[in-house]
Amino acid sequence: xxxxxxxxxxxxxxxxxxxxxxxxxxxxxxxxxxxxxxxxxxxxxxxxxxxxxxxxxxxxxxxxxxxxxxxxxxxxxxxxxxxxxxxxxxxxxxxxxxxxxxxxxxxxxxxxxxxxxxxxxxxxxxxxxxxxxxxxxxxxxxxxxxxxxxxxxxxxxxxxxxxxxxxxxxxxxxxxxxxxxxxxxxxxxxxxxxxxxxxxxxxxxxxxxxxxxxxxxxxxxxxxxxxxxxxxxxxxxxxxxxxxxxxxxxxxxxxxxxxxxxxxxxxxxxxxxxxxxxxxxxxxxxxxxxxxxxxxxxxxxxxxxx
Amino acid sequence: xxxxxxxxxxxxxxxxxxxxxxxxxxxxxxxxxxxxxxxxxxxxxxxxxxxxxxxxxxxxxxxxxxxxxxxxxxxxxxxxxxxxxxxxxxxxxxxxxxxxxxxxxxxxxxxxxxxxxxxxxxxxxxxxxxxxxxxxxxxxxxxxxxxxxxxxxxxxxxxxxxxxxxxx
Amino acid sequence: xxxxxxxxxxxxxxxxxxxxxxxxxxxxxxxxxxxxxxxxxxxxxxxxxxxxxxxxxxxxxxxxxxxxxxxxxxxxxxxxxxxxxxxxxxxxxxxxxxxxxxxxxxxxxxxxxxxxxxxxxxxxxxxxxxxxxxxxxxxxxxxxxxxxxxxxxxxxxxxxxxxxxxxxxxxxxxxxxxxxxxxxxxxxxxxxxxxxxxxxxxxxxxxxxxxxxxxxxxxxxxxxxxxxxxxxxxxxxxxxxxxxxxxxxxxxxxxxxxxxxxxxxxxxxxxxxxxxxxxxxxxxxxxxxxxxxxxxxxxxxxxxxxxxxxxxxxxxxxxxxxxxxxxxxxxxxxxxxxxxxxxxxxxxxxxxxxxxxxxxxxxxxxxxxxxxxxxxxxxxxxxxxxxxxxxxxxxxxxxxxxxxxxxxxxxxxxxxxxxxxxxxxx
Ligand code: NA
Ligand code: NA
Numbered sequence: 001x002x003x004x005x006x007x008x009x010x011x012x013x014x015x016x017x018x019x020x021x022x023x024x025x026x027x028x029x030x031x032x033x034x035x036x037x038x039x040x041x042x043x044x045x046x047x048x049x050x051x052x053x054x055x056x057x058x059x060x061x062x063x064x065x066x067x068x069x070x071x072x073x074x075x076x077x078x079x080x081x082x083x084x085x086x087x088x089x090x091x092x093x094x095x096x097x098x099x100x101x102x103x104x105x106x107x108x109x110x111x112x113x114x115x116x117x118x119x120x121x122x123x124x125x126x127x128x129x130x131x132x133x134x135x136x137x138x139x140x141x142x143x144x145x146x147x148x149x150x151x152x153x154x155x156x157x158x159x160x161x162x163x164x165x166x167x168x169x170x171x172x173x174x175x176x177x178x179x180x181x182x183x184x185x186x187x188x189x190x191x192x193x194x195x196x197x198x199x200x201x202x203x204x205x206x207x208x209x210x211x212x213x214x215x216x217x218x219x220x221x222x223x224x225x226x227x228x229x230x231x232x233x234x235x236x237x238x239x240x241x242x243x244x245x246x247x248x249x250x251x252x253x254x255x256x257x258x259x260x261x262x263x264x265x266x267x268x269x270x271x272x273x274x275x276x277x278x279x280x281x282x283x284x285x286x287x288x289x290x291x292x293x294x295x296x297x298x299x300x301x302x303x304x305x306x
Numbered sequence: 307x308x309x310x311x312x313x314x315x316x317x318x319x320x321x322x323x324x325x326x327x328x329x330x331x332x333x334x335x336x337x338x339x340x341x342x343x344x345x346x347x348x349x350x351x352x353x354x355x356x357x358x359x360x361x362x363x364x365x366x367x368x369x370x371x372x373x374x375x376x377x378x379x380x381x382x383x384x385x386x387x388x389x390x391x392x393x394x395x396x397x398x399x400x401x402x403x404x405x406x407x408x409x410x411x412x413x414x415x416x417x418x419x420x421x422x423x424x425x426x427x428x429x430x431x432x433x434x435x436x437x438x439x440x441x442x443x444x445x446x447x448x449x450x451x452x453x454x455x456x457x458x459x460x461x462x463x464x465x466x467x468x469x470x471x472x473x474x
Numbered sequence: 475x476x477x478x479x480x481x482x483x484x485x486x487x488x489x490x491x492x493x494x495x496x497x498x499x500x501x502x503x504x505x506x507x508x509x510x511x512x513x514x515x516x517x518x519x520x521x522x523x524x525x526x527x528x529x530x531x532x533x534x535x536x537x538x539x540x541x542x543x544x545x546x547x548x549x550x551x552x553x554x555x556x557x558x559x560x561x562x563x564x565x566x567x568x569x570x571x572x573x574x575x576x577x578x579x580x581x582x583x584x585x586x587x588x589x590x591x592x593x594x595x596x597x598x599x600x601x602x603x604x605x606x607x608x609x610x611x612x613x614x615x616x617x618x619x620x621x622x623x624x625x626x627x628x629x630x631x632x633x634x635x636x637x638x639x640x641x642x643x644x645x646x647x648x649x650x651x652x653x654x655x656x657x658x659x660x661x662x663x664x665x666x667x668x669x670x671x672x673x674x675x676x677x678x679x680x681x682x683x684x685x686x687x688x689x690x691x692x693x694x695x696x697x698x699x700x701x702x703x704x705x706x707x708x709x710x711x712x713x714x715x716x717x718x719x720x721x722x723x724x725x726x727x728x729x730x731x732x733x734x735x736x737x738x739x740x741x742x743x744x745x746x747x748x749x750x751x752x753x754x755x756x757x758x759x760x761x762x763x764x765x766x767x768x769x770x771x772x773x774x775x776x777x778x779x780x781x782x783x784x785x786x787x788x789x790x791x792x793x794x795x796x797x798x799x800x801x802x803x804x805x806x807x808x809x810x811x812x813x814x815x816x817x818x819x820x821x822x823x824x825x826x827x828x829x830x831x832x833x834x835x836x837x838x839x840x841x842x843x844x845x846x847x848x849x850x851x852x853x854x855x856x857x858x859x860x861x862x863x864x865x866x867x868x869x870x871x872x873x874x875x876x877x878x879x880x881x882x883x884x885x886x887x888x889x890x891x892x893x894x895x896x897x898x899x900x
Pocket of ligand 2: 570571573574587591592612613614616617
């Protein structure tokens with residue numbers, strides 16, 4: 001990578017070897033080929049340059065050039081991103097792909113440009129489900145009064161409350177011991193995080209309710225983008241798009257590996273649940289958070305997408 | 307100079323008291339967090355982000371007062387070998403760069419606050435600019451107290467040294 | 475070039491007496507300006523560096539310690555330790571070490587231990603015919619125990635510096651066996667020196683007296699049980715336990731003893747603010763410095779350099795230990811934890827060392843650094859309390875250094891000492 005004229009620095013909170021990290025590195029190889037070594041990418045994994053909120057600001061100020069980040073931290077910055085953080089908005093991963101690969105996805109990417117960022121592509125973030133240390137959860141009644149750790153986000157907190165459970169924000173690093181000792185009953189996450197955090201060791205009941213299917217996003221700093229020629233901008237955009245199919249493949253593999261590993265270790269997966277009452281319970285959450293015309297319109301069109 | 311010192315003394319006192327109250331408020335918030343979650347089975351969601359902001363105030367104001375009272379960690383081995391005149395020059399160089407850094411806290415803290423002003427903080431519902439207020443205010447106090455040190459030295463008055471047991 | 479500016483301006487400012495926190499911040503500021511990066515990043519890192527929930531444990535534990543020293547708790551612990559081991563060879567030396575274990579279980583500060591236990595023990599020891607240098611040496615080296623036994627806010631600083639993903643409960647538990655091992659080896663050293671100098675022992679006061687002293691020390695001892703029991707039974711998390719310690723200290727001193735007056739309360743609060751603002755500012759500034767180290771890929775180069783130097787983990791660990799000991803003689807503990815963790819932890823991990831064990835190695839190593847000149851705040855406190863010169867203390871401290879180094883080597887090369895207990899609790 002040293003032979004490059006310009007090395008773009010890209011941050012990721014996931015460790016080296018994670019699908020998102022590999023995908024951006026692969027995008028870098030494409031860039032290097034297609035620009036004859038004018039541009040390449042160096043990924044700083046494992047949150048070396050800061051947590052998600054920090055690296056978003058760094059990208060906005062042009063301290064770093066690129067960033068792979070989840071959509072959650074953008075919810076309070078860019079209105080359009082809230083729509084993908086709505087519980088049960090996507091019926092399946094395929095549905096999410098269709099929406100994000102189409103005009104709605106382009107519209108959301110475009111919204112980043114008002115915030116000193118350029119949205120390049122959407123990556124997969126898997127689907128998040130509840131897991132706990134107490135019992136297999138098959139219905140809303142089972143959730144009543146249980147304490148679940150969620151990320152600090154108004155939508156997620158309201159979602160857990162609407163399901164009748166107790167939303168308990170905690171730092172990620174304290175979740176394992178907090179489940180173990182009973183400070184909380186469980187948390188929610190995707191297969192790879194459920195596995196890599198070791199939470200399956202202390203919370204073995206995983207209920208596949210897939211309440212959130214939130215894509216992740218690859219963005220570039222506006223100031224870096226403006227420094228590129230129109231031709232290079234096009235190459236960057238294309239290389240980002242071209243990294244998506246490979247990312248999705250890696251992600252699917254990684255999900256399967258994690259799933260197999262936790263089941264091997266004794267995790268109990270509940271798959272036969274009727275999600276209808278869960279989805280119905282989200283009405284007040286939608287009423288509270290989908291208030292603007294922009295969001296209402298996006299929700300309608302996403303629900304209408306086949 | 308005497309009057310200036312009396313003024314900065316009052317400012318430092320206020321800063322220290324705000325920090326102390328911050329520490330007590332933090333204690334109350336986290337105790338409430340545990341009480342609500344464990345006893346009432348009703349988790350509070352604002353105490354964690356709220357206490358983090360209080361902590362920012364208490365650290366940065368307390369740290370600024372430390373400039374005046376001289377209770378920061380430092381390393382003064384080389385200085386023992388130097389003549390007093392050189393020492394005084396080096397102390398002033400040190401106070402100058404600290405002043406510059408304090409000014410940086412104000413200027414760049416402001417930039418960060420401006421950039422995040424329209425962001426609403428999760429669970430608190432207040433503007434993201436609040437995150438950076440401690441940096442701005444702490445920076446302003448650091449500038450004030452560092453300039454006071456420079457002025458005192460120029461007037462031939464003593465300044466508290468870092469690493470000494472501070473006189474309160 | 476960037477690295478020269480970063481480390482050069484850091485070293486220069488350090489030498490001219492700029493507070494360590496500002497050495498870190500200003501050198502990062504200069505370097506970012508030189509590189510033409512937007513300087514906001516330095517101040518954003520400072521802000522994020524002090525906005526970490528787990529950091530809160532530091533002010534809380536220090537605050538609790540201030541309240542307890544001002545209450546009557548430290549004195550009662552010393553009295554209990556006296557009844558327990560005063561009759562052993564080197565009587566009051568052994569008492570001093572055991573008192574540090576008891577006190578260390580409620581405080582995470584070696585300096586607080588040295589001043590609280592030293593203030594009570596050194597005059598007593600002198601009165602009973604012990605040499606002052608011996609009293610100071612025992613006080614100073616045994617205060618490292620407070621860093622090893624939980625709670626230890628330095629381990630929280632380490633966990634944060636390691637990226638915030640290490641379990642604080644695991645780290646706390648990991649320090650117990652090495653802490654006890656350190657106490658035992660210091661007791662052996664105290665025994666040898668006392669025998670060669672012919673120091674007296676105390677009479678055993680009898681079980682009845684021991685019981686009475688135990689009861690009187692119960693409020694202090696209960697705190698350990700409350701913190702451990704509360705965390706283990708899921709009432710609160712490890713970092714919340716620090717706040718419970720403050721609430722408990724307030725309850726005991728205000729309600730049970732009624733020994734804390736309004737003025738003591740204000741003094742304890744302001745003293746805690748001064749200490750913690752100083753420590754936490756260093757951590758915040760080090761976040762900016764550490765960001766630049768990552769941005770300039772220093773840890774990666776360090777791993778590569780050491781891998782080329784040797785592929786033997788024993789050699790590498792020895793090298794890391796020696797570097798830390800040397801750095802520790804010059805600088806204070808918390809800045810060194812935040813500066814060296816991002817550099818040495820990846821190296822240690824590349825050679826297969828568990829990050830929890832590495833934390834214990836680091837704390838013990840830098841703890842020894844607190845007892846060595848030229849910069850050794852605990853040594854200074856001990857000498858000030860005993861009213862002797864540093865040189866005088868240094869001439870006879872060797873047996874105790876020897877015991878501490880021996881423990882360090884054991885902890886470094888026997889991972890089970892640190893990792894066995896956390897695994898039992900898992
Ligand atoms: Na301790
Ligand atoms: Na001691």
